[in-house]
Amino acid sequence: MTVAQIHRLAVDLGIKHDLRGVAAVKKHLRRIQERFEKLSKDERADFDREDLWNPYSDTRIYTGDPKKVVRRVAVGIDVETPEILLAHVLSERQPIDLLVTHHPVGTALAGLHEVMHLQAEVLAKYGVPINVAQGLLHVRIDEVSRRTSPINHQRDVDAARLLGFAFMSCHTTSDNMVATFLFNLIRQHERKLELVSDVLKLLRTIPEYRAAAKWKAGPRLFAGRPDHFAGKIAITEITGGTEGSPQIYHRLAQAGVGTVIGMHMSEEHKKQAEEAHVNAIIAGHMSSDSLGMNLFADELERHGLTVVPFAGFIRVSRRGARRRR
Numbered sequence: 382m383t384v385a386q387i388h389r390l391a392v393d394l395g396i397k398h399d400l401r402g403v404a405a406v407k408k409h410l411r412r413i414q415e416r417f418e419k420l421s422k423d424e425r426a427d428f429d430r431e432d433l434w435n436p437y438s439d440t441r442i443y444t445g446d447p448k449k450v451v452r453r454v455a456v457g458i459d460v461e462t463p464e465i466l467l468a469h470v471l472s473e474r475q476p477i478d479l480l481v482t483h484h485p486v487g488t489a490l491a492g493l494h495e496v497m498h499l500q501a502e503v504l505a506k507y508g509v510p511i512n513v514a515q516g517l518l519h520v521r522i523d524e525v526s527r528r529t530s531p532i533n534h535q536r537d538v539d540a541a542r543l544l545g546f547a548f549m550s551c552h553t554t555s556d557n558m559v560a561t562f563l564f565n566l567i568r569q570h571e572r573k574l575e576l577v578s579d580v581l582k583l584l585r586t587i588p589e590y591r592a593a594a595k596w597k598a599g600p601r602l603f604a605g606r607p608d609h610f611a612g613k614i615a616i617t618e619i620t621g622g623t624e625g626s627p628q629i630y631h632r633l634a635q636a637g638v639g640t641v642i643g644m645h646m647s648e649e650h651k652k653q654a655e656e657a658h659v660n661a662i663i664a665g666h667m668s669s670d671s672l673g674m675n676l677f678a679d680e681l682e683r684h685g686l687t688v689v690p691f692a693g694f695i696r697v698s699r700r701g702a703r704r705r706r
Contacts, residue, residue: 387479388440390681391551395440399499399561400506401506414433438493438496439550440549443486443487443548444541444546445541445546451479453479455471455690457694458484458671460692464482469546471689481550483552484552490529499621503620504633508638509632517628517629521625553621554677557620567616571614576609577607577662584600598667602662604646605654610639613637629653631653641659641661644663679699
């Protein structure tokens with residue numbers, strides 16, 4: 382596969398596993414196309430044309446020839462300058478053709494806030510009025526945009542370019558795969574998930590979460606109690622760029638949601654979840670990110686690539702398990 386084909390595969394998988402549904406994503410892309418067609422010539426000059434087919438602004442190729450053939454790819458959760466230097470050393474023993482980071486850098490980090498809009502449509506699927514979800518997210522999206530604005534976005538991209546690496550990120554694309562994986566798992570076992578403790582027990586059967594638990598970073602209950610009824614379970618804190626609005630928990634409670642599952646949670650979000658009497662289970666950040674990247678890495682291996690896990694990536698292959706079924 383080439384770098385461009387791997388990037389396209391990531392985007393296609395992200396769309397396939399988007400909780401909004403493929404039809405909703407395609408409708409979003411059509412709106413982007415219509416908006417682009419109305420732009421002036423000068424406005425089009427600054428438009429990121431990849432937005433016309435890739436709905437995830439935090440998933441991009443940063444550097445390297447898109448036509449380069451890839452045989453060995455190093456995949457990590459946070460691939461920054463230290464990891465790029467490590468990859469350079471490793472490549473002296475056995476060449477590495479591509480670096481893939483989960484968390485974005487470069488232009489994808491600068492555009493992280495742009496992908497957060499998908500959260501509103503996901504929340505609407507759980508019964509939150511779309512206008513309310515959009516209104517609350519608008520404030521948070523502006524906040525994230527301001528927060529990422531002063532970051533030295535190109536530092537790590539420059540390191541990869543100077544050392545001759547092709548470099549790309551897969552953020553929301555793999556987060557979508559985690560969200561769908563957990564959504565399907567919860568739906569499959571929902572009749573048995575009476576208490577919050579039942580949900581925690583189910584999450585701990587997932588290999589990435591079991592491994593993280595040994596490092597004191599496994600699934601934890603941030604709000605609520607293990608012996609509380611779980612109620613309706615929502616996968617709302619897994620994908621969509623980064624943490625959304627802390628005010629959303631009261632709206633989720635009004636929509637009948639009793640428990641939310643997320644990757645991480647700030648103190649303000651924890652406080653609001655408690656006030657809304659919503660149970661908040663935090664599955665784990667690096668472990669959840671690893672789950673998504675594992676699902677992607679399995680696809681890469683199916684295409685004949687060798688995957689080198691590093692930078693906090695807990696590698697668990699599900700290829701053998703699928704063949705046995």
